[in-house]
Amino acid sequence: MRLIRTPSMAALTAFEAAARHESFTLAARELSVTESAISRQIHLLEESLNVSLFVRVKQRVILTRPGRLYSEQVRASLRALEQDTRAIAAHGSGRGNLELAVLPTFALEWLIPRLPAFYARYPDIRINMGVRTAPFSFENEHFDVAIHHGKAIWPHATLEFLFGERMVAIAREDLIGGPLTHAEDLLGYTLLYSTTRPESWRQWFELAGVDRMPESINSAGFELQSMVVRAAEAGLGIGLVPEFFVPEAAWEKGVIRAHPLSMPAEDSYHLVYPLETRDKYPLQCFREWIHEQAAAFATELELPMQTT
Template structure:
């Protein structure tokens, strides 16, 4: 049972707008209220909290340290409430929004280029995307589904296999002093690593019969877009999913110095809390995504 009274929504909205503008006048215009109404809301809020949120200075107001901290917390809470409200509305209709956590390079290189087809087929549903590169708690986030790379071992969720991936080394042609004829020759150059797949080089070279302690050495980048840019800049050789660069090597100023057909043992999955699996936006997106994945991994004629 709560031992204190949560401020009313009107006061919180007045405070958030006033804090963002550091102006009661601008907050009043945004919320279609009078300046005196905003001032009263703030005064009541400060009285209830027992904390001064603004310092009045002539024609303007300035946030106190406590006010600045509280404004950040209130803004985040209002944004979460807005997203949660849109999400719950979506569960009751054929339309709405799906909050999807994505891997950034996967989204930009594979998912988003195909998304117009989904929008054309399902005009009442839109996909909001946010970045998550590791597993997370759905209960503690606003996300309703995620594109996950790894194994389908995410507690409390259901998952659908999308496809695996072939990884290839890439680099700037200016980096190489001579053509690469065997995989171990790549160790003569700096290896660029992904922080989310730290053992990718070790696994790839091991599959090709190369065992060497130096495979873990080299700088690390969190995003594959960074790896691709670093390789193009001549900083070293990166190991990336082939479909991230397929058809763009010349445009990016990259080459594949050594071709080898190796497929990672992990894969891409659509993951979602089991209890949300019947929500209409998720159901429609899931059907479409599985169709797209099936078409992508089908043998090309």
């Protein structure tokens, strides 16, 4: 029986980079080594495993099926090792990084402007942010915590309520000539919405007392709420967005409330984390701070509170 030794970190790192780029040249550039060094590590790895990980086609390298499977496994292992290393380095020192998955518009318009206050209180902690717009498995990602918008449902994780929100219709004043009195008047314009909330306009019109909407309406969808705001600011139509996502600069540039009705959103913002990470010092600090910020913000804007 042939003994298979665990590959070296140098070989695994070279393979992961080469597999991700499907290029020895780009892998060498990323790792600041020579292309021949990458090629040598891959050769030793293939020889050790007795498996071809790449097919060489002219100037390109293409992953084989075993190579693609192994690259996914290696990438997950390296990510877990990196996360564990960060965690042990931060343990007991009061220092460390917090890996946060966040909604992009929420980060831009709400969280990032408040972070100076967090860093003033906790100068030894740094928050690294990545974008995630849907629930995911913490076991398969490097994140410690997430900000979630939606129902209080997330597999194998703890959710803590932050605050609700109100949706408002916005548009350029020179597009609509001033606030519209009747909800039906909005149907004469292109209705802008976030594709993450496809039913928002229907819900708004129902709340406004419009029992029957036309079968076909002129609408345009955008993935991010910030895109809806910018589209309304550009005069593309009337957008339906959370009011606190509209920056002060947009109001100053001629954006107005297109109709006085504001709609409490069905869903809320939550802090989400795996129960086993609750005692991590960076998470404890961030959790305490963001709950303070959320409570003050909800009180100031009289936002919808959690219902039981």
